[in-house]
Amino acid sequence: MKRTLLVGITCLLASAMIASAAEGVIAEAMKTYHKGETAPCKAVAAGTASPKDLADILKAYQDMSAAKPAKGTTASWKQKCDALIVAVKEIQAKNPKGTGDYKKAVNCKACHDVHKAPKA
Numbered sequence: 001m002k003r004t005l006l007v008g009i010t011c012l013l014a015s016a017m018i019a020s021a022a023e024g025v026i027a028e029a030m031k032t033y034h035k036g037e038t039a040p041c042k043a044v045a046a047g048t049a050s051p052k053d054l055a056d057i058l059k060a061y062q063d064m065s066a067a068k069p070a071k072g073t074t075a076s077w078k079q080k081c082d083a084l085i086v087a088v089k090e091i092q093a094k095n096p097k098g099t100g101d102y103k104k105a106v107n108c109k110a111c112h113d114v115h116k117a118p119k120a
């Protein structure tokens, strides 16, 4: 009995840690790839990002997709992250639709309005 309780508490703690790490994933991706005039997302939209930048930003979007935003539904979040993932993959495959699709997908306000929690 005591043992079961201990295992239960350990699981709870572990999942709480995973949840908070996952939230940080989104903020980190924003700071690294979206924020500022020289952010990598600008080069991706312009079609001038290096293969390494494309690979890095794709990984960040895949991590974001697996994380949970503080606001909005999971379905909407997945759809927005998937649009980013698909667009980066198109750019990697030199599909001419890629940068146009990326510019649509990386719409800051459209996503923040739905998924970014207001500052406490």
Ligand code: HEC
Pocket (backbone or CB within 6 Å): 023, 024, 026, 027, 028, 030, 031, 034, 035, 036, 041, 069, 070, 080, 081, 105, 106, 107, 108, 109, 111, 112, 115, 116, 117
């Ligand atoms: C697919 C959805 C999505 C898109 C597109 C998006 N953001 Fe975000 N952004 C978020 C979410 C969700 C948060 C809140 C993250 C958190 O605090 O956990 C956020 C937070 C931020 C933050 C605050 C990070 C911090 O310091 O905590 C900045 C800065 C930011 N976004 C910039 C941008 C810019 C600039 C763009 C457009 C080029 C953009 N974002 C596009 C979802 C998105």
